[in-house]
Amino acid sequence: MMFVYLNGEYIPEENARISTNDRGFLFSDGIYEVIRSYDGTLFEPSAHLARLGYGARALRLTETGFDYLPEVASELIRRNGLESGDATVYIQVTRGSAPRTHRFPPKDTPLTVYVTVRRFNPHDSEQQQGIAAILVPDQRWARCDVKSTALLPNVLANQQAVDAGAFEALFVREGMLMEGTHSNVFVVVKGEVITPPLTNYILGGITRGVILELCHKLRIPHRETTLLSSDIPEMEEIMIVGTTVEVTPVRKILNVNFQNRDPGPLTRRLQSAFRERVRQGTAGIRV
Ligand code: PLP
Numbered sequence: 001m002m003f004v005y006l007n008g009e010y011i012p013e014e015n016a017r018i019s020t021n022d023r024g025f026l027f028s029d030g031i032y033e034v035i036r037s038y039d040g041t042l043f044e045p046s047a048h049l050a051r052l053g054y055g056a057r058a059l060r061l062t063e064t065g066f067d068y069l070p071e072v073a074s075e076l077i078r079r080n081g082l083e084s085g086d087a088t089v090y091i092q093v094t095r096g097s098a099p100r101t102h103r104f105p106p107k108d109t110p111l112t113v114y115v116t117v118r119r120f121n122p123h124d125s126e127q128q129q130g131i132a133a134i135l136v137p138d139q140r141w142a143r144c145d146v147k148s149t150a151l152l153p154n155v156l157a158n159q160q161a162v163d164a165g166a167f168e169a170l171f172v173r174e175g176m177l178m179e180g181t182h183s184n185v186f187v188v189v190k191g192e193v194i195t196p197p198l199t200n201y202i203l204g205g206i207t208r209g210v211i212l213e214l215c216h217k218l219r220i221p222h223r224e225t226t227l228l229s230s231d232i233p234e235m236e237e238i239m240i241v242g243t244t245v246e247v248t249p250v251r252k253i254l255n256v257n258f259q260n261r262d263p264g265p266l267t268r269r270l271q272s273a274f275r276e277r278v279r280q281g282t283a284g285i286r287v
Helices: 023-027 045-058 069-079 124-129 152-163 206-217 229-234 265-282
Strands: 003-006 009-012 030-038 086-094 112-119 131-137 168-173 176-180 184-189 192-195 222-224 237-242 246-253
Touching (some): 023 086, 124 246, 152 168, 184 206, 184 265, 206 237, 206 265
Parallel strands (some): 192 222
Antiparallel strands (some): 003 009, 030 086, 086 112, 176 184
């Protein structure tokens, strides 16, 4: 039996109920976070909480501070016996439950806050060998910087990738390579690591931030600048980064001329630096 957290209570998952009037269900009127737990220690919890707060302000939720949630996550990790090994924590926050109407419900409507933890099987072979990706047109809204639960374009694009035998779909907006359905993208051009700049068209990934920090620390030349999908054939390395994929090389992109590329030296270097960072970030601090 798994324990979950719902609106202030730790309860068995099978007893968790939300209203059919929940605005998350009716309108996707909510935000979420995914935090990785390594041997019971949360990775970069403050950054994830800050992003949740940013999303809550963007949605004008009545509550925007969620400082208590790392403790909730740790308690769930303990209660579910996930103190060793890998796990993911999902936090879902919606504008709460109220009779259907587009406008915001009364101010005293409590938000719905739901937290779950699960065992996570790391994508080891993908990280070793690299993955296949496809390019898809970016049909998402213009606030991709908000980690909204409205993920329909991501779901459709990811399924399109799976149907094509690929692992991830990379969004292209007006000729620019933006990010994946659940990852940010980094490439190497002439020995320089490049990722698209933070705009309203991509999510400010926590892993993205860590990778930029590692590039800085390791004195790897790096830059945040626009990437053109037409330049992909000339790119030396491509990788996707994120909470679940960590640092995963892209071996090929099925619908462009980027085929059978062995994971490159900078990808490998960033992978091991990331591993080391996880070890440091989790050493000695336990739930
Ligand atoms: N971009 C999108 C669209 C995502 O959904 C995610 C993660 O779920 C990321 C990027 C990577 O973000 P993070 O490193 O915070 O997991």
